Amino acid sequence: MKKLLILLLLSGLMAPAAQAAQVVAEGPWHVTVGPTGPGEIRYNGQVLVQGVHLTGFQPQWKGSRFHMGGARITADKAGATWEKRDPGNQEATVAVSAAGPKLTFTLKTAIHAAGPTEWTFVLVPEAVRAMETHCSLWVDDKHSSLNLTDTFPQLSNFRELRFEQPERTIIIRAEGALLQDRREQGEGLHLVLVIGSDGSQAKSETRAVEIEVLDAKPDEVVARRAVLSQVPIVTRSVPVPNAGFEEEEAFASWTRSPRAALDTEVKRSGKQSARITIPEEQEDLTGVYLTQQVPVRAGQLYTAEAWVKTQGVAPKELGGRHSTGGTIILEWADKEGKWLAAGAYAPGSYGNTDWKRVATKECRAPEGAAYAVLFLSMRATGTAWFDDVKLTETQRHVVLLAPGFQKVVADNTPRFEWSYAERADAILEISSDPGFPEGKTITIDRVQRAVASPEKPLPPGKYYWRVRIAGHDASSAVWEFQQTAPQDQDCTEPVIEATHAFLAEPRQAISVRYSDNVGVKNVRLVLDGRDITRRAKVGPTSAQFVPDRDWAPGLHKLDVEVADARGNQASRRLFFNRMPGVVKKEWLKSGGIAIDGKPHFLLGMYGVRREDMPEMAAAGYDFVHNYAWDGTGSNESALEYLDEAQKHGLQAFIGFNRARLQAWDEEFVAERVGALGRHPALLAWYLFDEPDLGHQYVPPDQLRALYQLIKALDPLHPVIVTVAQTHLVPAYHHSYDVYWSMDYGNTAHVASNYDRHSELIGPDTPQMSIVHCYDQKQKANLVPEKFQPGPAMLRANAFMAIAHGSSSLAWWWWGQGGSSFFTVAHVPEAWAALKETVRQIRHLRPVLEAQVPARRWVEKPAEGVEIHLWERKLPDRSVIIAVNRDEKACELTLASPLLANATQAKVLFEDRAVLVREGRLTDRFEPLGVHVYEVPTGAGR
Numbered sequence: 010m011k012k013l014l015i016l017l018l019l020s021g022l023m024a025p026a027a028q029a030a031q032v033v034a035e036g037p038w039h040v041t042v043g044p045t046g047p048g049e050i051r052y053n054g055q056v057l058v059q060g061v062h063l064t065g066f067q068p069q070w071k072g073s074r075f076h077m078g079g080a081r082i083t084a085d086k087a088g089a090t091w092e093k094r095d096p097g098n099q100e101a102t103v104a105v106s107a108a109g110p111k112l113t114f115t116l117k118t119a120i121h122a123a124g125p126t127e128w129t130f131v132l133v134p135e136a137v138r139a140m141e142t143h144c145s146l147w148v149d150d151k152h153s154s155l156n157l158t159d160t161f162p163q164l165s166n167f168r169e170l171r172f173e174q175p176e177r178t179i180i181i182r183a184e185g186a187l188l189q190d191r192r193e194q195g196e197g198l199h200l201v202l203v204i205g206s207d208g209s210q211a212k213s214e215t216r217a218v219e220i221e222v223l224d225a226k227p228d229e230v231v232a233r234r235a236v237l238s239q240v241p242i243v244t245r246s247v248p249v250p251n252a253g254f255e256e257e258e259a260f261a262s263w264t265r266s267p268r269a270a271l272d273t274e275v276k277r278s279g280k281q282s283a284r285i286t287i288p289e290e291q292e293d294l295t296g297v298y299l300t301q302q303v304p305v306r307a308g309q310l311y312t313a314e315a316w317v318k319t320q321g322v323a324p325k326e327l328g329g330r331h332s333t334g335g336t337i338i339l340e341w342a343d344k345e346g347k348w349l350a351a352g353a354y355a356p357g358s359y360g361n362t363d364w365k366r367v368a369t370k371e372c373r374a375p376e377g378a379a380y381a382v383l384f385l386s387m388r389a390t391g392t393a394w395f396d397d398v399k400l401t402e403t404q405r406h407v408v409l410l411a412p413g414f415q416k417v418v419a420d421n422t423p424r425f426e427w428s429y430a431e432r433a434d435a436i437l438e439i440s441s442d443p444g445f446p447e448g449k450t451i452t453i454d455r456v457q458r459a460v461a462s463p464e465k466p467l468p469p470g471k472y473y474w475r476v477r478i479a480g481h482d483a484s485s486a487v488w489e490f491q492q493t494a495p496q497d498q499d500c501t502e503p504v505i506e507a508t509h510a511f512l513a514e515p516r517q518a519i520s521v522r523y524s525d526n527v528g529v530k531n532v533r534l535v536l537d538g539r540d541i542t543r544r545a546k547v548g549p550t551s552a553q554f555v556p557d558r559d560w561a562p563g564l565h566k567l568d569v570e571v572a573d574a575r576g577n578q579a580s581r582r583l584f585f586n587r588m589p590g591v592v593k594k595e596w597l598k599s600g601g602i603a604i605d606g607k608p609h610f611l612l613g614m615y616g617v618r619r620e621d622m623p624e625m626a627a628a629g630y631d632f633v634h635n636y637a638w639d640g641t642g643s644n645e646s647a648l649e650y651l652d653e654a655q656k657h658g659l660q661a662f663i664g665f666n667r668a669r670l671q672a673w674d675e676e677f678v679a680e681r682v683g684a685l686g687r688h689p690a691l692l693a694w695y696l697f698d699e700p701d702l703g704h705q706y707v708p709p710d711q712l713r714a715l716y717q718l719i720k721a722l723d724p725l726h727p728v729i730v731t732v733a734q735t736h737l738v739p740a741y742h743h744s745y746d747v748y749w750s751m752d753y754g755n756t757a758h759v760a761s762n763y764d765r766h767s768e769l770i771g772p773d774t775p776q777m778s779i780v781h782c783y784d785q786k787q788k789a790n791l792v793p794e795k796f797q798p799g800p801a802m803l804r805a806n807a808f809m810a811i812a813h814g815s816s817s818l819a820w821w822w823w824g825q826g827g828s829s830f831f832t833v834a835h836v837p838e839a840w841a842a843l844k845e846t847v848r849q850i851r852h853l854r855p856v857l858e859a860q861v862p863a864r865r866w867v868e869k870p871a872e873g874v875e876i877h878l879w880e881r882k883l884p885d886r887s888v889i890i891a892v893n894r895d896e897k898a899c900e901l902t903l904a905s906p907l908l909a910n911a912t913q914a915k916v917l918f919e920d921r922a923v924l925v926r927e928g929r930l931t932d933r934f935e936p937l938g939v940h941v942y943e944v945p946t947g948a949g950r
Contacts, residue, residue: 035087035107037222042089045077047105050112052222057179059131059197061114065099067124074122075099098122114218116202123208128216130181130200134192137172137179139237145408147171151672152408152428154241155190164188166641166668170200175225175234182219185641235414239486240406241430247311247400249303249383254396255279260299268296268387275394277316277364282396285335285387287327294328297387302342302380303400308482310403313339313383314368315395319358322391324786332786334359335393338384339369339400343377350375352382358393359788370704371403376480405430407476407485419494421466422501427459427476427485432671432708436477437461443473443487457710458673468496501526503571505581509679509721512587515559519585521552525573533570560587564683564722584679586722588687596727596747596775600858601817602692608858609817611692612847613662615779616822616832619653625823626657629847632692635825639664639698644684651690660692662729667705670697670715678718686723693726694719696745699733712744720746731779735762738769748774753781753821755798756805756937757894760877763813778810782820782843783832791831793838800842803833805937807846809892811857812865812879818850849918853941856881856888870901876934880907882946889914889942893934902931907944914942 033040041048043060050058065075075098080091088106101118116128134157139145144155148167155161164170165187172179181200189199206212225233250262259271260283269285276282283299305311315337324332334357341349353369374381385395410426412418425437434457440450453461469492476485494500503525510519523529532552534542545554552569565585572578592605601610609631617625617633625633633654638647647663654661663685669677685691696716700707707715716728730745732738738748750766752759763778770776782803784796798806810818820843824832833840850857863881870876874897880889887907893899908914911925916932918941923930925944932940 033084033086033089033105033107036109038107038112040089040105040107040112042082042084044082045080046091046103047089047114050220055136056133057136057220057222059133061103061105061131062129063101063103063116063118063126064129065120065122065124065126070125074124075101075126077101077103096121099126110222110224112220114220116214116216118204118214120204120206120212120214121208123206126204126206128202128204128218130218131196132198132200134198137174137198139172139174140240143240143242145173145237145241147173149669149672150674152241152410153430154408156242156244159244160193161190163190166666173233173237175230175237177225178223180219180221180223182217182221184216185643186218232413232416235488236408236410239408241408241428243404243406245402245404247303247305247381247402249301249398249400251301252398253279254281254283262301263385264298264300266296266299269299272394275318277318277394277396279396282318282394283385284392284394285385286392287325287387287390289323289325289390291325291327291390294330294388297327299385299395301383302346303383305341305374305378305381305400305402306482307374307376307378308480310371310373310405311339311381312369312371312401312403313337313353313381313399314355314366314401315385315398316364317358317362317367318364318394318396319360319362320392321361322359322387322389322393323790324359324788325388325390326786327388330388332788333357333386333388334788335389335395336367336386337369337395337398338386339372340382340384341374341378342380342382344379346380348382349378357389357788359389360790364394364396373481373703405478405481405483407435407478407483409474409476409485409488412474412488412490414488415490417491417493419492420500421468421492421494421496421498422462422464423467423490423492424460424462425474425476429459429476429478429483431703431706432711433478433481434708435459436479437474438477439463439467439472439474441470441472443489445473445475457708462501466494466496466498466500467492469493499527499573499575500577501573502577503529503573503579505569505571505579505583507581507583507718509584509718510586511722511724512560512565512585515589516556517560518553518555519567519583520554521567521569521583522550523552523569523571523579524550525571525577527573527575529571530574531570531572535568535570537565560585562587562589562687564679566679582676584675584683584718584722586679586683586686588723588725591687591725592689593725594692594727596693596777597816597860598773598775599814599816599863600860602727608860610850610854610857611660611817612850613817613819614823615819616825618826619650621823621826622653622657622659626659628844629851630659632660632662632819634662634664634695634819636664638681639667639695641666644681647681647685648688651685651688655688655690660690662693662695663691664695664698667697667707670700670707670712671705673711673715675715675718678715679722682719682722686726691726693747694723694728696728696730698731700730700741701732701734701737709740709742709744712741716744735765735769738766742770746775747777747816749777749779749819751821752778752806752810753785755896756802756809756892757875759806759809760813760894763810763815767814775816776814777817777819778813778815779819779821780806780810782839783822783824783830787831791835793836796831796836796839798839800839801935801937803839803843804846804849804939805892805894807850808890808939808941809877809894811850812877812890812892814863814865814879849941852917853888856883856886859883868901868903870899871897873897874899876901876903878903880905882907885946887944887946888917891932891934891940891942893936893938896936898933898935898938900931900933902929904929911944914944917941917943 037053039051047061080093090104092102094100104115170181187201271281272284273281317335336355336357339352343349353372355367355369387393408428434455437453475487506522567583570580595603600608611631613632615634727746748770752762868876875894877892909928913922
């Protein structure tokens with residue numbers, strides 16, 4: 010009877026809503042049809058996915074508001090569909106279909122309510138792992154590894170995951186998905202697509218997920234197993250003596266602290282924990298740390314963690330150092346135990362919290378490091394408990410890919426490929442001796458893209474090869490291969506140059522250049538999917554194509570294939586971009602941005618949502634930014650953002666998905682430039698914000714190559730880069746048109762940091778200052794009266810940046826609607842003060858935009874006080890800006906040639922004037938005071 014029922018269900022003879030089919034069974038696929046969506050999914054009998062779920066949540070994930078329970082189901086052996094409508098809330102249709110090795114899922118939904126929707130696929134870890142200890146996978150085009158011996162961090166910003174196994178490859182295609190490790194909760198691995206909705210209007214979305222399984226050929230399994238047996242990342246716990254404060258001797262191995270004590274009543278594990286209490290009246294650093302030095306290896310990566318509990322912890326600057334709350338800090342010492350270098354801070358705990366784990370980001374021990382210095386820190390007031398301190402070492406290994414292990418290749422200039430977990434210059438060694446002796450080893454240094462070939466052909470024979478990463482103490486296994494081609498045989502591939510180009514003319518010719526050691530014989534050109542080879546003029550070293558009609562606006566893709574007489578082939582995709590009618594925007598060394606040749610001193614704000622734009626426009630801002638497009642934001646949503654900006658008279662600078670830049674994804678960059686470059690509200694390209702940081706590192710040479718691609722396709726918009734670590738600023742030269750220095754801090758810091766970065770980028774590079782408008786100290790329980798920067802500092806910082814030559818100005822940040830930072834958006838008084846500063850700067854635009862030299866200098870009217878000055882002479886007037894760097898009042902007598910024949914100077918924005926005698930004026934400056942003086946030009950010489 011049960012078999013008969015299943016046959017009836019599969020035949021579709023029963024009513025779909027009440028008696029839906031129980032399985033989709035097509036080829037190797039077997040999908041259980043559950044009441045709320047696809048259930049267990051098997052491939053050739055093995056479970057790959059435990060279930061697929063669609064859930065709509067209330068804002069901030071505060072409870073669910075929609076699910077697929079009660080859905081109408083239709084199914085047959087090749088597919089199934091679930092439909093549900095909840096008027097005023099959400100409608101959704103989920104479908105699954107099987108065809109050969111592919112299983113395709115589609116979601117069509119209309120969301121009326123506010124709150125995110127999650128479409129979740131629960132993957133079985135055992136089904137996707139390469140070995141028991143790890144998954145070997147490609148995230149888009151970048152090889153990676155997931156350590157299954159510990160919880161791994163979330164993966165995001167990807168389009169495709171390829172899980173490699175000896176017998177097969179499992180490919181999951183899901184634009185903009187996340188991969189979360191939920192094994193500790195017993196829920197496997199979650200592949201999640203998130204759709205946001207603010208509820209202001211119905212939002213319709215269509216998403217798709219495709220799972221494809223490619224079985225390996227039997228003769229490939231051994232080589233694949235050799236590749237996958239390589240472990241890219243190995244972690245180990247570094248012994249930390251007395252990590253749980255259980256030793257009989259109090260604080261054994263830790264430094265003593267007068268504010269610390271052992272606590273037997275409050276502990277996470279064992280018998281006791283360490284407690285640090287800082288009284289409210291304390292101002293210095295007495296007793297705020299417990300420290301220990303632990304031996305480490307230079308070049309390796311380390312993470313420090315601790316469990317922290319807090320009571321009444323409030324932020325407070327102590328000893329001139331910013332507040333950390335209760336946390337752990339990782340720094341470095343040399344072999345003598347002397348401090349060597351800074352490292353990383355874990356997030357701080359404030360208020361009243363139960364035990365929680367805090368951990369630093371991975372940090373590489375620099376050259377010369379012999380010890381990690383662990384700081385249990387309580388730079389705050391209140392009480393924090395610490396327990397179960399841990400230091401983890403991560404060692405990364407090079408994974409060899411090709412030529413495969415024991416592979417026989419008929420190629421005397423073989424292509425060597427490998428993978429490493431981060432971008433770093435590599436050393437490739439090839440030898441006929443497994444000991445790699447000098448004289449028998451070919452060494453290729455400074456390989457940048459994990460692929461290389463020897464310049465000279467190798468004679469036939471057996472070879473060994475390995476790869477090392479300089480400075481990282483990382484190396485690969487040693488693999489062997491057999492080379493069988495004669496040494497004099499041509500095995501060298503042709504080379505195709507990167508001739509990406511901007512199409513300035515309607516029917517501009519496009520050119521391709523190529524070369525080969527014996528000459529190119531065959532060329533094929535495919536433009537936007539059409540073969541144009543016969544219509545092109547093809548020569549031995551180049552080809553040219555002239556269109557017979559105007560180029561359509563936007564990006565064009567040319568696929569080039571070339572081959573020599575021996576059949577050695579090469580291919581490359583080139584990009585060409587047409588942007589008719591776009592006005593050129595060029596960042597000037599002084600005066601801001603030239604738009605169609607006219608200077609504009611523009612003012613910008615970071616972290617601005619579409620709904621914030623009316624406020625920004627009313628406040629007098631000119632350009633905005635949102636971090637959505639430094640992440641997974643699509644080109645379509647970026648165009649919507651630019652449309653909204655244009656509607657409010659604003660412009661925007663747009664970034665690039667950082668993960669795609671790390672993967673050196675030229676096609677992604679080209680598509681973004683082609684999609685957005687023609688929009689009139691696009692101000693500039695935000696190539697990368699802090700490429701030097703370890704968690705998002707992009708090497709300078711790689712960033713320069715991406716910059717050159719952008720400029721080849723779009724010479725009409727400037728390119729921006731910021732660098733976090735001052736000493737690395739010179740390394741990123743020639744990867745931007747304008748450098749933005751992040752001058753966050755007090756007014757003195759604005760001056761010194763701006764000047765330091767000016768020295769590093771050189772005199773010919775435009776520079777703009779970013780000053781801060783968020784509270785760097787208050788992390789919880791905002792007290793508006795204590796918000797800093799206050800009105801005086803907001804004004805002083807902005808004018809200090811101008812006085813040091815900033816070409817335009819931006820503020821970080823409005824907050825992007827979040828509460829992780831307290832910004833001027835949360836404090837009306839501060840926002841009013843900033844708007845007044847913006848108004849004053851806008852009033853000065855004719856002076857700031859003038860393309861005439863400005864004089865800058867510093868006066869020291871009292872000990873420890875500096876007044877920084879800037880002056881410019883125009884045909885009708887002269888202006889002097891004076892900024893008190895310090896939080897001390899003073900009186901200054903100022904002399905300037907511009908005051909030579911004046912009797913008084915108007916003080917702008919203050920409704921007063923000061924007397925001028927013999928080219929001098931005297932005025933009082935309040936702490937962080939700013940005065941702007943104006944005199945008629947005729948009054949001076």
